[in-house]
Amino acid sequence: MQLSAHPAAVRIRSGLPVAGEVVYAVGSLWISSTMLRNWPDPEGYWRDTDALAYALLAAVYLPLVLRRRFPVAVLTSTGLCVAAYFTLGYYHVVAVCGLLLALYTVASLRPRTVSARCVGGALLVLLWGTRLAEPGIGPLSVAFVTVAAIVCWVVGDGSRRLRELTRQLRLEQEAKARRAVVEERVRIARELHDVIAHHVSVIAVQTGLAGYVITSDPTTARRALDTAGGSAREALAEMRRMLVLLRAPEPGPADAVGPGMPGLAGLDDLARRVGEAGVPVDVRVTGTVYALPSGIDLCAYRVVQEALTNVLRHAPAARTTVRVHYAEDEVRVRVNDDGSGHAVARDSAARATTGQGLIGMRERATIYHGTVTAEPAPEGGFEVSLRIPVPRAGRGP
Template identity: 65%
Template structure:
C-alpha cells in the first residue's frame, strides 16, 4: 500500500512540476501528452517494485531513457529511476546491482546534456554521487537483511536444540526414575511373593515358619514403602518440607539411601526367601561416592532378585572387591540350570538394561551370562577417580 501511495503521489508532484516549470529559454522540448505518458510509465510501476524489482527497473530505465532522449525536462524522472535502482540494490545480488548501477549512471549522464548552461559539470557529479550513494545504502540494507535472516535461522536452530536438550533431560530423568522403580518394586515384590507362597504352604503345619515368613513380608513391604517415600522426597518441589513430613511420620533410618552399608540386610532378606547368600568383601573397604554406592547396591539387589525368581533353591555368592582403580562386584549362583540372559530382566529386559545404564553413568560395565561352573553370573566393574 505504501508503494502504491508513493507512486501515485510522485506522479502527481512530478506532473505538476513538468507543467509549471518555466522554459522561456527553450532548453527543453515543450511538454506534450507523450511527456506525461512517459512520466506515468516511470512512476506507476514503482507500486510493485518490491515484487519484481528487476523488471520494474528495466521498465523504468527504458522509459527514462526515452524521456531524456526526447529532451523533455529531465529532472522530474531522476527520483523514479533512483528508487527503482535502490530497490534492485536492496533485493538483488551484488553482481546484478552493479550492472543496474552502470545502466542507471549511463541514462542519467545522458540526461545531463539537458542541464542549463553552466551547471553541466555539477549535474554530472550530482548523478554520479547519487548512483553511488543509492548503491552503497541499498547494498548495506541487503546485507543487514541477510544477517537478520541468518540470525533468525540461528535463533530457531538454538531454540530447537534447547528443546531437544530439554527433551533428552526429561527422558533421562524418566529413565532414572524407571530404574529406581524397577529395582525397588521388583526386589521387594519378589521377596514378598516367595514368602507369601511359603506362609501359605506351611500355615497349618508349621505356624512358626509361617509367622516368620509374614514378618519378612511385613519388613519387605515396610522397606519398599520407605524407599518409595525417599524417591518422592527427591521428586517433590520442596524436598526439605517432604523430609520433615517423613521424619514426623517416623520413617527413621529406612529413609536413608540404600548402599553397601545395607548389604547384610539385603542378604538376610534374600535368605529369608530361601536363597542362601554368602557375602565376601575383599581389599580395603572405603566409602564410595553416593552415586557409585547406590549403583553397586542396585546391581547386587537386581542380581539376587533374579536368583529368587529363577533359581529359588540355589545358593548365591556376592563378592565385592575394593582396589585403588575400581570396585568390582560378582554375583553368582549354583542353580542347576543357567538363567537365560533374556530372562534376567523379565519380558522387556528392563533389569539387565537398568544395570548397564546405571553402570554406564559412572563409566562402568556389566556382564551377565552362564557361569563357568553352571548357574548364572553377573559381574560389575566401576572405575574410581584417581583423586578419590
C-alpha cells in the same frame, strides 16, 4: 480469555504487517511524487515531469505491498519500471529507494544463489540511471549506487542467515527438550523397576511360602509374612524418597541422588532380606572401604539388588556370593550364584540377553563410565560383574 488471545486481537496482529506495507508503499509514493514535483531544475538536466512519470513511480512503489509474498517478481517488475523511468530521463533519485528495498527483500527471503543474480541485475539498472546525474558528480553517483546495492544485499542476506540460525537453534532446543523428557522417563522407569521388582519378588516368594506352610508350620508362615510386610514397607519408603527427588523444584542432573537413598552400606540388610526369602547370600568386602559418591554408591547397590532379584526369580535354591572390592580408582562388584536352582540351566541364556533389569543396570553403569557384564559363569551358575571408576580427590577423574 486474555485480551491478547481474543479473536479480534489476533486478527489485528495478523493484519499489522500488511497495513505497514501499505503505509510504506503509499507513503514512499507520496514523498517521491512530492520531490519530483518540487525539485528545482533550472538547467534542464531532466525531462519535464508529466503523467507518465507519476505512473511509472506508482508502478515502482505500489507493488512493494506484495514484496514479501512475491519478492523476485516484485523486484523484476520494479527493475523494469525503474529502467523505463531512467531511459525516459526523468529526475532519477526518487526511483532509487524502491529498487533498493525490493533488492533487500529478495536477499532476505531467497537463497544466496538467487539473490546474487538479482543484485547484478539491479546494479545494472542503477548504473544506467547514473548517466542522469548532474555534471561533475557522475563518478560519485556510480560509487554511491554500487555501495548501496551491495549493502542492501549484504544486510538482507545477513538477515536471512540470522533467521535460519534462529530457526535451527529453536529446533535444537526443542529436540533437546524432547531428549530431556525421554531421559527423565527412562530415569523414572529405571528407579521404579529397581524399587518394585526386587521387593515384589521378595513378597511373592514369602507369601507363596506362607500359603504353602500356613497349616503345617504356622511359625514359618508368620515369619514369611513378616518378611513380606517388611519388604513392602521398605519399598514404600524407597518410593517416597524417589518421589521427593523427582518433585524437586529445581531439576538436577540425570544421576542426582536424594538423601536417604540406599548404598553399599546396606548390603547386609539386602542379603538378610533375600536370605529370608530362601536364597542364602554371602557378602564379602575387600580392599580399603572409602566413601563413594552418592550416585556411584546407589548404582552399585541397584546392580547387586537386581542381580539378587534375578536369582530369586530364576534360581530360588541357589547359594549366592556378593563380592565388593574397593580399589584405588574403581570399585568392582561381582554377584555369583552356584547354579543349584532347578531353573538355572534353562534360564541362563535368557538372563544374559533379555529383561528390563539388565538394560537398567547397563544404563546406570554407562552414566558413570562403568561396565556391566551378565553371563553364565564358567564353573556353573550365573555371574553379574560391575566395574565403575571412582573419581577421588587428588587423583583426577
